[in-house]
Amino acid sequence: MTDLVKIGNTNVVSKKLGLGTNKVGGHNIFTGLKDKDGYAVVKEAIESGITTLDTAYMYGLGRSEEIIGDVIQDYDRSKLIIATKAAQDSSRNKVDNSPEFLRKSVDEALKRLKTDYIDIFYIHFPDEKTPKDQAVRALNELKKSGKIRAIGVSNFSLAQIKEANKEGFVDIVEDNYSLLHRDAEKELFPYLKENKISFVPYFPLASGLLTGKYRFSDSDKFSQYSREKFGDIITSLEIVEKIADRYEATVAQVILAWYMKNPNISIVIPGARKPEQVDQNVKSLDIKLSDKDYRTIDEAFMDVE
Template sequence: MRYSTLKNSDLNVSVIGLGTNAVDGHNLFENLNEEDGRELIRAALNNGVNFIDTADVYGFGRSEELVGEVLKEYKRDDFVIATKGGRQRFSDGTVKANTRPEYLREALEKSLQRLQLDEIDLYYIHFPDSVTPFSESVGELARLKKEGKIRAIGISNVSFEQLKEANAHGDISVLQSAYHMLDRSAEAELLPYCVENNISFIPYGPLAFGFLGGGFTKEFKLDPQDWRNSVPLFQGERFQQTLETVEKLKDIATKKVTTLPNLALAWLLAQEGVDVVIPGGKKKERILENVHASEIKFTKEELDTINRILAGK
């Protein structure tokens, strides 16, 4: 496993992390097994993955609780934990962004309790609420950092203009945003800004929400309740076109003697500014396979070939 230090921080993390939205994120996935989630985390930590990413909205706190249970089995130096706050659940079941300073402080304290920790290594604003100025929300996280409650500040799901506003005083260490082989929109503004301003870019959905797992066929249909129904890749003609691209990428993976998921993860790590990828999963076998992605290197010719495929040429 290779390791990398997140920008503007002293956090040394494995370049393959673990996303835990399927660790009892029962509001996002169906038929989850808690023990499978625990075993997934253990498998990661026992195989060189030290960077665990969660959020208070995954399972409405249950994911953090399960992560915290497992982390108690390890020494504090064995892991780097990231979590996210800023989405509030109301009594009627609705969830809305709330980044008011007092709410972020309350959310952080609850995350610390669920994770059974005194300090969170990386704390993200999960979504901006489009009301609270970033000077107030990021300013509050800066105060929490000075208080020793968090070690680094991250932000997620922001536009280019919002990122610039949030980083007005250079407080942001990490941007987490959508980026994968099949969606390269981050390359227009977000990724270059991160490179220029010493911010680590961590892609979420690195396997295109399952597309780059390579298991979809023309007959594949999402469950009507699956949140991915809102993702353009899974809609109509776009779905069929993407399947054709994926088949070509499988050929590249075969030539590299690797899997399509690991090709996709390694490709992200080959992009300037991307320091870590955080694939998720439900079973420990997936993370045991993902760790090998850190070993894959590309020649310029291979990257050029992949880029032509992704451009539809």
């Protein structure tokens, strides 16, 4: 496994492990968040060697970007990969992919992040009207001007990704994927591989379910699964637990290591509410899963969905 990955056909190079920052300033998403913890999380990530920070306007309506912008002033910007996303027009409570809105969103994000370029800019969600190739063409103009370095789309269907990539401008896709949500493997991954487009999964730990801290008795906390399906998930996690014991690691660390070994995944971006959670995630970099253990985990979750 290489420790560095190139994003699409760009010169943007990232480590395999990044930081998802929806718990940094994301007061509109999570309760009980403290900005001081958000600052500490971002600092700890950078100090621990994480260079890719994944944020979005919707994480606190710009607050996450502001916190990251404050923190990165103390570090070498050229060594950091800042990814952000936009599409939601909060003033009208609607999603907007129009070229005008995207250009405005990039300029506003640059101010909040206190930087003069964004390494990866994603259209966060598709709208209903804008032709996707038109939206991406506008981003390509921003790429030529140096405001962004890589073009991404998030939460797009495969058909929308293909439309967005008509001219080959899409560099990276971010979408929901985990060992419990594997739809992307069927059609999306082959298309991305064929077109040299990178992939970043969000919810890699399935909102905590893949951390190994839950047992059969916790099924009522995950009402989206039947009791039978939840039992299957716990049984699969018990297999991972045995593997984790051999690596003297946690279940979450082994799951993150599985993603980093997966050839379809460019960067994995687990979130953190506290700096100590960053430390736990970083330890996953020390785990070099054997091919056999990788296959065992893969097969354990193959029929869980």
